Amino acid sequence: MNIASINIPESATAAQYPPIPEPNMLTEFFWEGIANHQLLILRCGSCGTYIHYPRPICPTCLSMDDLAPAQVSGRGTIYSHTTTVQPFHPYYVDKVPYNLIVVALEEDENIRITSNLIDFPNDDIRIGMPVEVTFQEVAPGLTLPLFKLA
Amino acid sequence: MAKRDRVAAIGVGYSTTGRRTGLNRRQLVAQAAKAAMADCGISPDQIDGVVLHAGVAGAEPPGLDWIDALDVAQMLGITPITFYNSDQGGPAYFHAAISAIAAIQSGQAHTVLTVRVINQRLSSAEERDSVQGPMRISGDSQFTMPFGSVTPIQTIAALPAQRHMERYGTTEEQFGAHVIAQRANAVLNDEAIMRDPLTMDDYLNSRYVSKPVRLLDCDYPVDSASAVIYTTEERSRDFAKKPVFVESAAASATDILPAGFEKLHDLNMNSPYHAAKTLWSRTDLKPSDVDCAQLYDGFTIIVFQWLEALGFCGEGEAGSFVESGATRLDGSLPVNTDGGACNVGRRHGANFCIESIRQLRGNESGARQVKDAEVAVWANATGPFSGAVLMTAD
Numbered sequence: 001m002n003i004a005s006i007n008i009p010e011s012a013t014a015a016q017y018p019p020i021p022e023p024n025m026l027t028e029f030f031w032e033g034i035a036n037h038q039l040l041i042l043r044c045g046s047c048g049t050y051i052h053y054p055r056p057i058c059p060t061c062l063s064m065d066d067l068a069p070a071q072v073s074g075r076g077t078i079y080s081h082t083t084t085v086q087p088f089h090p091y092y093v094d095k096v097p098y099n100l101i102v103v104a105l106e107e108d109e110n111i112r113i114t115s116n117l118i119d120f121p122n123d124d125i126r127i128g129m130p131v132e133v134t135f136q137e138v139a140p141g142l143t144l145p146l147f148k149l150a
Numbered sequence: 151m152a153k154r155d156r157v158a159a160i161g162v163g164y165s166t167t168g169r170r171t172g173l174n175r176r177q178l179v180a181q182a183a184k185a186a187m188a189d190c191g192i193s194p195d196q197i198d199g200v201v202l203h204a205g206v207a208g209a210e211p212p213g214l215d216w217i218d219a220l221d222v223a224q225m226l227g228i229t230p231i232t233f234y235n236s237d238q239g240g241p242a243y244f245h246a247a248i249s250a251i252a253a254i255q256s257g258q259a260h261t262v263l264t265v266r267v268i269n270q271r272l273s274s275a276e277e278r279d280s281v282q283g284p285m286r287i288s289g290d291s292q293f294t295m296p297f298g299s300v301t302p303i304q305t306i307a308a309l310p311a312q313r314h315m316e317r318y319g320t321t322e323e324q325f326g327a328h329v330i331a332q333r334a335n336a337v338l339n340d341e342a343i344m345r346d347p348l349t350m351d352d353y354l355n356s357r358y359v360s361k362p363v364r365l366l367d368c369d370y371p372v373d374s375a376s377a378v379i380y381t382t383e384e385r386s387r388d389f390a391k392k393p394v395f396v397e398s399a400a401a402s403a404t405d406i407l408p409a410g411f412e413k414l415h416d417l418n419m420n421s422p423y424h425a426a427k428t429l430w431s432r433t434d435l436k437p438s439d440v441d442c443a444q445l446y447d448g449f450t451i452i453v454f455q456w457l458e459a460l461g462f463c464g465e466g467e468a469g470s471f472v473e474s475g476a477t478r479l480d481g482s483l484p485v486n487t488d489g490g491a492c493n494v495g496r497r498h499g500a501n502f503c504i505e506s507i508r509q510l511r512g513n514e515s516g517a518r519q520v521k522d523a524e525v526a527v528w529a530n531a532t533g534p535f536s537g538a539v540l541m542t543a544d
Contacts, residue, residue: 008284012283013283013284014281014282014283014284014285016284017284018295018296018297018298019285019286019291019295019300020284020285020286020287020296020298021286021287021292021293022286022288023285023292023298023331024288027292027293030293030504034242036364042152052293053290053293053413056220059163079313079417080309080310080312080313080412081307081309082304082309082312082360082361082362082363083313083358083359083360083361084298084304084308084356084359084360084361085359085360085361086274086357086358086359086360088274088277088278088300088301089224089278089285089298089300090278090279090281091298092298092300093278096297096328097361098298100297100298100299100304100308100309100360102309102412106496108453109415109417110324112413113293114293114294114297114299114412115297116297116298126316127212127312127317128311129315142296144296
C-alpha cells in the first residue's frame with residue numbers, strides 16, 4: 001500500500017508543527033485535495049450522502065462500491081467555537097489564545113469541519129457567521145484548510 | 151419493556167483517593183473492593199461475577215500496572231465466577247454498572263462486584279512537555295488535532311457550552327451557580343477533597359482553559375477506585391445494609407463513536423436525551439418523583455445537559471433552573487449532594503451511583519442527607535455515549 005505521506009523537514013520540532021495528519025487508505029484523498037487547494041468530502045454516488053469522516057460504507061444506503069471524493073464549495077456557517085487559553089501541545093505555547101471553530105458545510109449542515117478562523121478577532125466570533133475555506137501552509141510542507149469570513 | 155426482577159445495590163466502597171497517591175491499579179482496586187465487601191458483610195464465595203472498568207482518562211503516568219476483571223476476582227479470592235467483563239469502552243462507571251445489572255437480570259450471575267479504577271492523568275503541562283518531535287496523528291483525530299483540537303475540554307465542554315449560551319441565552323454566572331452550589335455540598339462531605347466554600351467572584355476569577363470553560367468547571371483528576379456490589383432482590387436482604395433497588399436503567403449510544411463530539415447531530419441534545427427517554431419508559435415513576443439527582447460533572451455543561459434530558463426543566467432552561475436555587479441542597483431537586491467529581495475527585499461516574507445509594511439508605515449522608523429520600527437518579531457521560539439509572543429505597 002503506497003500512501004502519500006505529508007513530508008516535513010527532518011529537523012522539524014514539535015514546537016514548529018501542530019499534530020500532523022497521517023493519511024491512510026481511507027483519508028489519503030482528503031489530504032491530497034488539501035495539498036491541491038481543494039476541499040474534497042467523500043460522497044455516496046448511489047444516494048448522495050456526504051460521508052465525513054471517511055468510511056468504507058455509506059451509513060444511509062450501505063453502498064460500498066459507489067463512494068468517491070466530491071469537491072464541495074468550502075462555504076458554511078460557524079456551528080460552535082471556543083478560544084483556547086491553555087496550551088496543550090508545544091506548537092501552541094506561543095499561539096494562545098487561539099480559536100477553534102466547527103463549520104457546518106453549506107452542502108450538508110451535518111458535515112462539520114473542525115478548523116480555525118483567520119484574520120478575525122477571537123472575541124467577536126459568533127455562531128452562524130458565514131465562512132469560507134482558505135488554504136494555508138502553516139509550516140513547511142503542511143497545508144491545512146482554514147476559514148475566513150465569507 | 152416487560153418489568154423484570156429487580157436488581158439491588160448492596161455494598162459500596164472507595165479506595166484511598168487523592169493526588170498522586172503512589173498506589174497503582176491493583177492496590178486501589180483491592181482497597182475499594184474490600185471496602186464494598188465489608189460494607190455489606192459479603193464473603194468472596196457469595197459473589198459470582200466481576201466487572202472492572204480501568205483506564206486513565208488522558209495521558210497515563212508510568213508504573214500503574216494493568217489488570218482485568220479476572221485479576222480482580224483472583225486477587226480477592228472470588229472463584230469460580232460465571233460472569234466477567236473488562237471492557238474499557240463507553241460511558242465510564244455506568245458501563246460497568248449496566249453490565250452487572252444486565253448480567254443479574256439475565257441470570258448469568260446473581261451477585262456482581264463492579265469496580266471503576268482511574269488514576270490521575272499526567273497534567274497537561276507534563277503531557278505537553280513529553281512530546282518528542284513532531285506528532286503524527288492517524289484515525290479520525292487527523293481531522294481535528296492539526297487545528298489545535300487537542301483536549302476534551304474543547305470538544306466535550308467548550309463547544310457545547312458556547313452553543314448552549316448562544317442558542318439559549320445561558321450565562322457564565324449560571325454555570326457558576328452550579329459550581330458554587332455543589333461546592334456547598336462538598337463542604338458538608340468529609341470525603342470531599344475540595345471543601346472551601348466558593349463565591350461568584352471566585353468562579354468568575356477562575357482562569358479560562360478554553361472559553362467559556364473555566365478551571366472550576368472541570369472535574370478534579372485523582373487516583374481513585376470505587377466499588378459497588380449488586381445482587382438479586384431475593385438475596386438482597388441477607389446483608390448488613392439496607393438494599394437499594396434499580397428501578398430502571400438505560401444506556402444509549404448515538405451518532406459517531408468514540409471521537410467526534412464536534413460532529414454530533416446536536417451538541418447539547420444527544421445520547422442523554424435518548425437514555426432518559428428509555429429510562430422513563432421503563433418505569434411508572436416520573437421526574438417529579440425524584441428526590442435527588444447525581445449528575446456527571448466532568449464539566450459543568452454536562453450537568454445542564456442531564457437536567458434538561460431527564461426532564462427536570464425544559465430544553466435550554468437548565469441555566470435559569472440552576473440559578474433559581476432549585477438544585478441546591480435546600481431546593482426542590484438537590485443535585486450532586488456529595489459535591490460532584492469537581493470536589494470529591496474524578497471517580498468517573500461511580501461517586502454518583504454511590505451517593506445515590508447512600509442517600510437512599512437514609513442514614514449515611516450526615517449533614518447533606520436529603521430528608522426522606524426515596525428516589526434518586528444518577529447519570530454518567532454525555533455526547534455520543536451515556537447512561538442513567540433510577541434507584542429507589544427499600
